[in-house]
Amino acid sequence: xxxxxxxxxxxxxxxxxxxxxxxxxxxxxxxxxxxxxxxxxxxxxxxxxxxxxxxxxxxxxxxxxxxxxxxxxxxxxxxxxxxxxxxxxxxxxxxxxxxxxxxxxxxxxxxxxxxxxxxxxxxxxxxxxxxxxxxxxxxxxxxxxxxxxxxxxxxxxxxxxxxxxxxxxxxxxxxxxxxxxxxxxxxxxxxxxxxxxxxxxxxxxxxxxxxxxxxxxxxxxxxxxxxxxxxxxxxxxxxxxxxxxxxxxxxxxxxxxxxxxxxxxxxxxxxxxxxxxxxxxxxxxxxxxxxxxxxxxxxxxxxxxxxxxxxxxxxxxxxxxxxxxxxxxxxx
Amino acid sequence: xxxxxxxxxxxxxxxxxxxxxxxxxxxxxxxxxxxxxxxxxxxxxxxxxxxxxxxxxxxxxxxxxxxxxxxxxxxxxxxxxxxxxxxxxxxxxxxxxxxxxxxxxxxxxxxxxxxxxxxxxxxxxxxxxxxxxxxxxxxxxxxxxxxxxxxxxxxxxxxxxxxxxxxxxxxxxxxxxxxxxxxxxxxxxxxxxxxxxxxxxxxxxxxxxxxxxxxxxxxxxxxxxxxxxxxxxxxxxxxxxxxxxxxxxxxxxxxxxxxxxxxxxxxxxxxxxxxxxxxxxxxxxxxxxxxxxxx
Numbered sequence: 001x002x003x004x005x006x007x008x009x010x011x012x013x014x015x016x017x018x019x020x021x022x023x024x025x026x027x028x029x030x031x032x033x034x035x036x037x038x039x040x041x042x043x044x045x046x047x048x049x050x051x052x053x054x055x056x057x058x059x060x061x062x063x064x065x066x067x068x069x070x071x072x073x074x075x076x077x078x079x080x081x082x083x084x085x086x087x088x089x090x091x092x093x094x095x096x097x098x099x100x101x102x103x104x105x106x107x108x109x110x111x112x113x114x115x116x117x118x119x120x121x122x123x124x125x126x127x128x129x130x131x132x133x134x135x136x137x138x139x140x141x142x143x144x145x146x147x148x149x150x151x152x153x154x155x156x157x158x159x160x161x162x163x164x165x166x167x168x169x170x171x172x173x174x175x176x177x178x179x180x181x182x183x184x185x186x187x188x189x190x191x192x193x194x195x196x197x198x199x200x201x202x203x204x205x206x207x208x209x210x211x212x213x214x215x216x217x218x219x220x221x222x223x224x225x226x227x228x229x230x231x232x233x234x235x236x237x238x239x240x241x242x243x244x245x246x247x248x249x250x251x252x253x254x255x256x257x258x259x260x261x262x263x264x265x266x267x268x269x270x271x272x273x274x275x276x277x278x279x280x281x282x283x284x285x286x287x288x289x290x291x292x293x294x295x296x297x298x299x300x301x302x303x304x305x306x307x308x309x310x311x312x313x314x315x316x317x318x319x320x321x322x323x324x325x326x327x328x329x330x331x332x
Numbered sequence: 333x334x335x336x337x338x339x340x341x342x343x344x345x346x347x348x349x350x351x352x353x354x355x356x357x358x359x360x361x362x363x364x365x366x367x368x369x370x371x372x373x374x375x376x377x378x379x380x381x382x383x384x385x386x387x388x389x390x391x392x393x394x395x396x397x398x399x400x401x402x403x404x405x406x407x408x409x410x411x412x413x414x415x416x417x418x419x420x421x422x423x424x425x426x427x428x429x430x431x432x433x434x435x436x437x438x439x440x441x442x443x444x445x446x447x448x449x450x451x452x453x454x455x456x457x458x459x460x461x462x463x464x465x466x467x468x469x470x471x472x473x474x475x476x477x478x479x480x481x482x483x484x485x486x487x488x489x490x491x492x493x494x495x496x497x498x499x500x501x502x503x504x505x506x507x508x509x510x511x512x513x514x515x516x517x518x519x520x521x522x523x524x525x526x527x528x529x530x531x532x533x534x535x536x537x538x539x540x541x542x543x544x545x546x547x548x549x550x551x552x553x554x555x556x557x558x559x560x561x562x563x564x565x566x567x568x569x570x571x572x573x574x575x576x577x578x579x580x581x582x583x584x585x586x587x588x589x590x591x592x593x594x595x596x597x598x599x600x601x602x603x604x605x606x607x608x609x610x611x612x613x614x615x616x617x618x619x620x621x622x623x624x625x626x627x
């Protein structure tokens with residue numbers, strides 16, 4: 001499993017991060033004044049966070065989890081309601097609702113410790129359905145299907161004597177990007193640590209892992225808790241960016257979208273979900289010109305990638321490179 | 333005081349009618365799971381397609397509604413054959429449970445948006461010629477309900493008999509118990525798995541035709557039914573026919589009584605709440621099937 005670290009060894013890590021920060025800084029300028037494309041950029045970043053967190057549970061711990069939209073929804077609604085009904089500050093609400101999503105993730109993990117494979121898939125799907133239904137039915141709290149309107153962006157901050165307002169979509173993009181990079185570094189460090197080895201052991205062979213003294217239940221709970229908290233964090237930015245909150249944004253089909261991002265990008269790799277989130281968020285937008293047919297093309301693309309690129313885009317790219325460069329190398 | 337007994341009977345009838353349709357859909361899921369260990373997320377689209385096939389047969393070709401049920405049966409079967417050919421067959425035996433699952437999600441997105449392109453988002457509506465009410469005492473039901481129960485029971489009974497008593501059915505059960513050994517016994521897996529998927533999707537198409545006049549018929553109509561079918565399959569125990577039949581009727585009844593006493597908005601809450609409780613208390617389903625775990 002050392003291939004992930006050695007993969008990047010041709011460049012020091014700080015070079016990569018410098019490149020990423022440069023890209024983040026430059027990208028909003030590329031889309032010019034289009035508010036529409038700026039909002040797409042933000043949703044790409046949120047989707048990256050969701051796909052990375054799902055990948056922790058699905059790709060690294062091997063838990064077939066189909067309810068990620070539920071955690072996203074908890075983050076979004078908890079943040080908004082804590083601000084509107086309890087008068088919380090945005091940042092405290094953000095931390096509180098991420099933690100709330102994490103706790104709910106731990107509760108869901110209780111199923112993961114008892115169920116396997118498809119049973120867990122349906123149980124986690126049931127969790128997302130139930131959460132969606134609660135959002136729809138709890139009128140006094142969530143306004144039901146009508147949704148909550150006019151949600152304010154995070155409060156303005158003063159950095160280096162400069163007032164930064166987050167109703168400017170570019171600033172909001174920088175803000176969520178910083179969080180996304182932090183999440184990436186956090187997950188990358190976890191997964192390269194012994195904890196990562198442990199999670200992969202649970203994924204590869206639970207019985208052997210347990211026989212080596214690994215508490216597999218505990219690590220599944222850990223994975224669900226952390227993954228859910230990150231999804232909740234992504235969720236807490238969502239309402240302030242779209243301004244409205246309706247339950248259907250967190251329907252169970254959204255979970256399938258995040259799942260597709262992880263798979264198409266490359267499950268069980270750090271960069272895979274990032275690529276998957278970018279590609280699958282951009283694809284319908286790029287195809288917008290062809291009207292209603294775009295989702296058809298989206299479906300076809302998704303199916304074809306799964307059929308012909310088993311390891312996702314990352315794996316496909318790797319094997320393309322190794323075909324070109326090596327006659328001697330041992331492939332991973 | 334309203335007559336409680338007749339209210340209960342009335343809702344039980346409503347529940348059984350929906351339950352029969354759920355069983356038809358859920359049996360397909362459970363059969364596919366049985367032979368392939370695979371969840372089919374495109375199952376919803378077989379239901380939708382069946383409903384559309386029935387609609388177009390009745391509206392455009394002036395066919396009779398009864399025959400349209402048969403048309404939907406065939407349409408579902410053909411779609412099942414295509415899905416097997418393009419997705420399940422190429423991905424089978426690669427020892428990966430996740431990828432075929434995602435592929436069916438992809439196929440589902442493809443089918444739903446394909447039909448959105450052709451049929452548009454505006455709901456289609458057509459009436460069954462059997463809308464007249466039958467009244468027995470204080471209890472009402474439509475002729476359509478009677479038709480649903482009769483056709484569904486016949487189809488379910490035929491499928492059950494096929495699985496239990498025919499040689500092909502035995503071979504199918506052999507595959508679901510141990511695929512490798514079944515292969516060694518000379519059972520043609522590829523053909524039988526194809527057959528299962530075709531039967532499963534034909535049943536779903538048929539259920540779609542009978543749901544058609546009740547549903548708000550859009551390209552996404554089948555989804556709500558299939559989400560419940562997933563719950564039913566789990567409550568009944570994956571791959572277990574008897575359990576699925578009982579669970580399907582149970583969910584139909586729960587739905588009817590939830591509508592009566594709590595309101596229709598909370599049906600999914602109740603059904604999926606029950607599902608989670610069931611998974612905690614009895615993860616093997618209503619009727620447990622003994623299965624050894626290989627270590």
